[in-house]
Amino acid sequence: MASDELFVSGHRGCAGCGMADAVRMVLQEAGPNTVVANATGCLEVMTTAYPETAWKIPWIHAAFENAAAVASGVDVAFKKLGKRENVNILAFAGDGGTFDIGFQALSGMLERGHNITYVVFDNEAYMNTGIQRCSSTPPYASTTTSPAGKVILGKQGRKKPIANIVAAHDIAYTATATIAYPRDLRNKVQKALSADGPSFIHIFSPCPTGWRYPSNMTVEVSRLAVETGIFVLWELEGGDIHNIKVTCKPKEKRKPVEEYFRLQGRFKHLLKHPDIIAQIQKEVDEKCAKYEID
Amino acid sequence: MGEKQVVKGNFATAVAAKLARVDVVPAYPITPSTLFPEQISEYVANGEMDVELLLTESEHSAMSAAIGASAAGARVATATASQGLKLMSEMLFIASGMRLPIVAAIGNRALSAPINIWADHSDSMAERDSGWMQFYAETNQDALDLMLMAFKIAEDHRVLLPAMVGLDAFVLTHTMEGVDVPLQKEVDEFLPPYKPKYTLDVNNPMTFGSFGTPAHYPEFRYQQWDAMWKATDVIDEVFAEFEKKFGRKYEKVSEYMTDDADIIFVTMGSTSGTARAAVRRLRERGIKVGTAKVTVFRPFPFEHIKRLASRAKVLAIFDRAVSQGYGGPLFADISGALINEKERPILLNFIIGLGGRDITFSDFDEIVDVSMKALEKGEAGWPIHWVNLRTDLLGGGD
Numbered sequence: 189m190a191s192d193e194l195f196v197s198g199h200r201g202c203a204g205c206g207m208a209d210a211v212r213m214v215l216q217e218a219g220p221n222t223v224v225a226n227a228t229g230c231l232e233v234m235t236t237a238y239p240e241t242a243w244k245i246p247w248i249h250a251a252f253e254n255a256a257a258v259a260s261g262v263d264v265a266f267k268k269l270g271k272r273e274n275v276n277i278l279a280f281a282g283d284g285g286t287f288d289i290g291f292q293a294l295s296g297m298l299e300r301g302h303n304i305t306y307v308v309f310d311n312e313a314y315m316n317t318g319i320q321r322c323s324s325t326p327p328y329a330s331t332t333t334s335p336a337g338k339v340i341l342g343k344q345g346r347k348k349p350i351a352n353i354v355a356a357h358d359i360a361y362t363a364t365a366t367i368a369y370p371r372d373l374r375n376k377v378q379k380a381l382s383a384d385g386p387s388f389i390h391i392f393s394p395c396p397t398g399w400r401y402p403s404n405m406t407v408e409v410s411r412l413a414v415e416t417g418i419f420v421l422w423e424l425e426g427g428d429i430h431n432i433k434v435t436c437k438p439k440e441k442r443k444p445v446e447e448y449f450r451l452q453g454r455f456k457h458l459l460k461h462p463d464i465i466a467q468i469q470k471e472v473d474e475k476c477a478k479y480e481i482d
Numbered sequence: 483m484g485e486k487q488v489v490k491g492n493f494a495t496a497v498a499a500k501l502a503r504v505d506v507v508p509a510y511p512i513t514p515s516t517l518f519p520e521q522i523s524e525y526v527a528n529g530e531m532d533v534e535l536l537l538t539e540s541e542h543s544a545m546s547a548a549i550g551a552s553a554a555g556a557r558v559a560t561a562t563a564s565q566g567l568k569l570m571s572e573m574l575f576i577a578s579g580m581r582l583p584i585v586a587a588i589g590n591r592a593l594s595a596p597i598n599i600w601a602d603h604s605d606s607m608a609e610r611d612s613g614w615m616q617f618y619a620e621t622n623q624d625a626l627d628l629m630l631m632a633f634k635i636a637e638d639h640r641v642l643l644p645a646m647v648g649l650d651a652f653v654l655t656h657t658m659e660g661v662d663v664p665l666q667k668e669v670d671e672f673l674p675p676y677k678p679k680y681t682l683d684v685n686n687p688m689t690f691g692s693f694g695t696p697a698h699y700p701e702f703r704y705q706q707w708d709a710m711w712k713a714t715d716v717i718d719e720v721f722a723e724f725e726k727k728f729g730r731k732y733e734k735v736s737e738y739m740t741d742d743a744d745i746i747f748v749t750m751g752s753t754s755g756t757a758r759a760a761v762r763r764l765r766e767r768g769i770k771v772g773t774a775k776v777t778v779f780r781p782f783p784f785e786h787i788k789r790l791a792s793r794a795k796v797l798a799i800f801d802r803a804v805s806q807g808y809g810g811p812l813f814a815d816i817s818g819a820l821i822n823e824k825e826r827p828i829l830l831n832f833i834i835g836l837g838g839r840d841i842t843f844s845d846f847d848e849i850v851d852v853s854m855k856a857l858e859k860g861e862a863g864w865p866i867h868w869v870n871l872r873t874d875l876l877g878g879g880d
Contacts (some may be wrong), residue, residue, distance in 0.1 A: 189790060203540045212715065220682070220684060220687075221684045222667070223554075223682050223684065227541055227551060231604055232691075232693065233693050235693070236689050236691075236692035236693045238692045238693060238694050238698045239692075239694065239698070241544060241689040243687065243689055244687055245684065245687050246682040246683055246684060246686075246687045246688060246690075247687070247689045247690065248549075248550065248553050248682060248689075248690040249690070249691035249692070250549050250550070250573065250580070250691055251546065251572060251573065251576055252526070252548055253542070254543060254546035254573070256543075256545035257538060257542070257543035257544075257547045257550070258546050258547065258549055258550035259510075259536070259550060260536060260543070260547045260550065261506065261508060261546065261547030261548060261549060261550025261551035261552075261553075261558075262489070262550040262551065262553070262682060264506050264508075264534035264536050264547070264549075264551060264556075265506050265534070265550065265551035265552075265554035265555060265558075267534060267556055268505040268506060268532075268533070268534045268556055269505065269555055271554075271555075271683075275684055292539060292540060292543070293539070293543045293546065294538075295539065295545050296538055296539030296543055299539070300537075300538075342801045373862075375727070397618070407626035432726065445787065
């Protein structure tokens, strides 16, 4: 491992953890003059079992729902103490700590205009507690609290469009990213860090344990999410949501969503329901038309 | 010497934060503590205070930001009450577990339901296990002085624990009293800038708030427990230094006319002044009563309570809070503190003044009646009594 790594090996992340890769890339871009406020979740648990730590930057964890508020406190304290210049303040949280329980604190941080980059690592369920549904969980995904049963076929309801909601706060920079497109991800981290004001990056982070696919397929799953149009890579500089710009499109013709579902145990039950797959395909097509992907 | 001003209790806590040169104030408004962030906002708007005022979207975020700011090396103060303290509750335990010397003024107010904005200690009493030191003010002067001392005690490297200063809703928060406001120079001499032991620092990166497995967790808790007991001595040192500097004497438990008293009232907060007046009045009637005010509730003043108990035949313990299914929290702790004493007075508990009901001389007459009867009988009987309860409101029972 290169000596400039700020997120080091030896942590307890699962093999094939998409988030671990993403964290490593984000910190390589941010560099050593960085403080991270981290929400409770997989990332905190797997990296900080006392007396060990995977972090070579100052790092603080307080609770689940408040990474944005803790980071806000660090921001103003550094300002007051004259330590703010050339320091990046990042908030890291999972989808549960962002879409659900930490949503209010996040909204408050954005409204107050802190110069903080908030990064959500979205693995589409409460993975740290054992794969429970979240407002980030996509429709029909089977989780332990939205199991695919005889009557109900997995998660009911939609996936909360978190990055769009965040962008509607009229902040400096908003983007979506995923690890299969590292150059795109790294560019976005740089833009977020240099933005004047709050910035937000939604990183789609496949989870072999929760999504039930082989741990060597994380990058493929990540790429397939983009190539099917399930996950759209975009960025928005400034607060006008009409200026959302797609940054990476599928190289060839968009792939059918079924290819994405077929790889993952959490969607296995859908393969017996071509009508539902067709419905999802229709919705994804509509979304892609809106983003002018095809 | 300072300057005499006539001010509200909330103002006293805000001016204390200003005099303490607090770096960061994260706050969220709630009755009866709102005047604290309002006053700080005014100082900021007028360029009278160099502070980062962080107006959050909830009390939970206010305490979370306090934790971030304190870990970053700032001196941090906030204020809240009642439901706001409940919303902060999760973070209170984390602040103390992370050994962050945050200071909070609590406008002691009743808890919902029913919703009620008046004086009551249920809010902070419910946080007595949160690992925060707890001080209770009798007057607005106490509120100011205890805030100043709280920083010094909390930030002492033998302690490094957060502290809350309770002041009764409206009775203190919104009532004008004469207060000696110390000079900035005097406060600067008493309270030097905060020197944190560990901070978030890009030149010396550390991990704060890590994951503690069973292999390490009890030792974290033990060190916190030990620091709380070390605070017992630090509090005495700081009280003594404060008295020397400002001429005002503070004690963990202050006694009044207890030397020959048969019955001693034990009170907290603003009731303590009423209790002294009641003692003088009852003494005129030849009743041997005294009173003791508990200013420091956490760490619990075991030695003072034992000394007090050795003098009394009845301890009449007032609680402006109730632990449902038990009794008053002060009563519970005093009872526990005396359990191994060979000789103990009769311990009686009086639940009084909940939700801001006035505490009057006639309540003291009722308490003395119950105490005298127990004294004559030589036993407590059922020890928990509700004072001035309107039985007419309690219904017929069908």
